Amino acid sequence: MTNYDITPNGSATPLVRLYDDSLDVIDRDQLQATEKHAVIEGGTPDSDTDGLEPGEIRFRGYWFGSDAETLAVDRLQNGIIDDSSVTQVDVQAVDDAGSNVTSPRNGIYRLTDQLSVRQVSPATPNAWEYDLRLIEV
Amino acid sequence: MSSFDTWRLTLPSGDVFESSTIEQINEQHVPAWLFDGAGNVVAAAEQITGSSGSLKGQIYVGSGAGARIWRCTITQNQGSTDSWGSSSSSDDVTQKIQELGETLATTRIDSTNAATFEWGEYSTAGSKSPQSVVVGEVDLPAELADQPSSFTFTVDLLETKDLTAALHPAP
Numbered sequence: 001m002t003n004y005d006i007t008p009n010g011s012a013t014p015l016v017r018l019y020d021d022s023l024d025v026i027d028r029d030q031l032q033a034t035e036k037h038a039v040i041e042g043g044t045p046d047s048d049t050d051g052l053e054p055g056e057i058r059f060r061g062y063w064f065g066s067d068a069e070t071l072a073v074d075r076l077q078n079g080i081i082d083d084s085s086v087t088q089v090d091v092q093a094v095d096d097a098g099s100n101v102t103s104p105r106n107g108i109y110r111l112t113d114q115l116s117v118r119q120v121s122p123a124t125p126n127a128w129e130y131d132l133r134l135i136e137v
Numbered sequence: 138m139s140s141f142d143t144w145r146l147t148l149p150s151g152d153v154f155e156s157s158t159i160e161q162i163n164e165q166h167v168p169a170w171l172f173d174g175a176g177n178v179v180a181a182a183e184q185i186t187g188s189s190g191s192l193k194g195q196i197y198v199g200s201g202a203g204a205r206i207w208r209c210t211i212t213q214n215q216g217s218t219d220s221w222g223s224s225s226s227s228d229d230v231t232q233k234i235q236e237l238g239e240t241l242a243t244t245r246i247d248s249t250n251a252a253t254f255e256w257g258e259y260s261t262a263g264s265k266s267p268q269s270v271v272v273g274e275v276d277l278p279a280e281l282a283d284q285p286s287s288f289t290f291t292v293d294l295l296e297t298k299d300l301t302a303a304l305h306p307a308p
Contacts, residue, residue: 005308019305021201065304075307098308124249126300 002093002101004059006080006132009088009108014079016071017094018130023061026105030055055136056112057105062120063128072117072128081115088137109134141260143219144211146270146294147253150244153220154237158212160289162256165206171199205296206273207254213237214287230288231279237290238277246271248300270294 001020007013031053063071080086088110093103112133120127144162145155173195213219213233218226222236246252251269258265273293280288298304 015308017305017308022305063305064298064300065302065306067303067305067307070307071305123247124300126249 001096002103003096004103004105005092005094005098006076006089007092008080008083008086009090014075016076016080018059018061019063022064023059027058028055029058054110057109057134057136059130059132059134061130063130065126068128069125072119072130076130077117081111081117087111089134091134108137110137111135141255141257141262143256144209145220145253145255145260146292147255148240148244149246149250149252150240152222152240152244154222154240155219156211156213156217156221157219158214158217158287159256160210160212161208162210163208165208167204167206169203170197171202173197207256207268207270207294207296208291209256209294210289210291212287212289216286230285231281234277234279234288234290238275241272241275248297251297251299252294254294268294269297269299271297 003020004018004023006016006018032051080089088108090107091109092106093101095101112135114131114133116131118129118131119125120129142159143155143157144159145153147153213221213230215228215230215233216226221228221233222240224233224236228236248271251271254268254270255261257263259268261267271294273295274291275293276291278288278290
């Protein structure tokens with residue numbers, strides 16, 4: 001299976017691993033901001049890529065088990081989302097042994113303000129849900 | 138013959154309920170695919186250009202989704218020496234029915250606090266392993282008109298993962 005490791009850009013820690021067995025479908029959107037037939041001051045768009053915004057990718061999934069809270073709170077929430085010094089992250093696909101693998105999703109991404117981490121039930125700290133929107137750099 | 142012919146349910150509280158009178162145990166695998174192409178008007182195979190043969194081939198992804206359920210129909214007898222919670226062998230049918238009902242109602246059982254189901258090869262004495270389960274529907278009929286010396290009940294046991302294990306380890 002292909003899992004995804006997320007770390008602050010240029011740093012190996014904290015490391016957040018998104019496990020393939022509990023990852024939802026990975027969405028990638030890329031908007032074209034130029035209006036069709038619109039006249040833009042200074043010139044109309046003359047190529048298909050004019051006005052093309054960076055791609056946005058969305059990772060959604062779960063963590064289960066005794067390390068779920070560590071991944072969700074210690075590493076993701078406290079180490080990345082709430083750390084104001086972290087604005088970009090590295091995404092690296094890895095196999096089950098933790099070895100890097102090739103993936104079109106590998107790269108540097110900018111954090112958006114749409115990042116959420118949620119405890120699935122107050123009855124247990126061993127199940128967490130995450131929803132991360134990242135912008136390709 | 139299986140190596141363990143007693144039905145045994147061990148609750149996380151330590152309470153044990155067992156019976157050597159097993160009426161029926163149905164193991165059911167209830168599928169729930171991550172993707173089954175159910176939204177398509179036509180079968181996936183019919184949409185694939187150049188495909189030949191059956192047009193009924195669908196696409197199913199995610200064999201691990203779904204549930205595995207043991208639907209157990211068990212009889213417990215008055216006078217039985219099988220472990221039955223806090224009941225003694227001299228307790229009557231009513232006491233034993235309510236012992237099970239009350240214990241299940243007051244015991245937290247979920248994936249962080251699972252029960253253990255043993256029967257046949259799914260046991261420490263068998264070739265498989267005891268199963269971690271949570272309790273589904275329970276039906277405890279008390280048919281007391283003829284002062285019966287036994288009662289038969291049904292209970293669904295659902296296979297569960299142990300949420301206390303490091304299922305997703307932090308590397």
